[in-house]
Amino acid sequence: xxxxxxxxxxxxxxxxxxxxxxxxxxLNGSGVRDIARVLHISPATVIRELKKFPKLDR
Numbered sequence: 001x002x003x004x005x006x007x008x009x010x011x012x013x014x015x016x017x018x019x020x021x022x023x024x025x026x027l028n029g030s031g032v033r034d035i036a037r038v039l040h041i042s043p044a045t046v047i048r049e050l051k052k053f054p055k056l057d058r
Contacts, residue, residue, distance in 0.1 A: 022049045 019038055025035045030049070036043040 019049055022046055023053060026050060 018041065021039060022035055025038070030038075032043050032046045034044045035041075039046075
């Protein structure tokens with residue numbers, strides 16, 4: 001009998017929870033590199049998400 005295992009291919013940076021955490025951490029004064037390290041995502045991803053919210057103080 002052959003078994004098939006599905007790996008969760010959904011990337012964590014695409015979830016709403018991570019996007020919300022990026023915004024919350026930035027509002028609390030964290031830097032881009034700090035956010036990337038804590039959330040285990042690329043700094044480029046953090047910058048891309050922050051660009052979507054131009055009213056945030058960078």
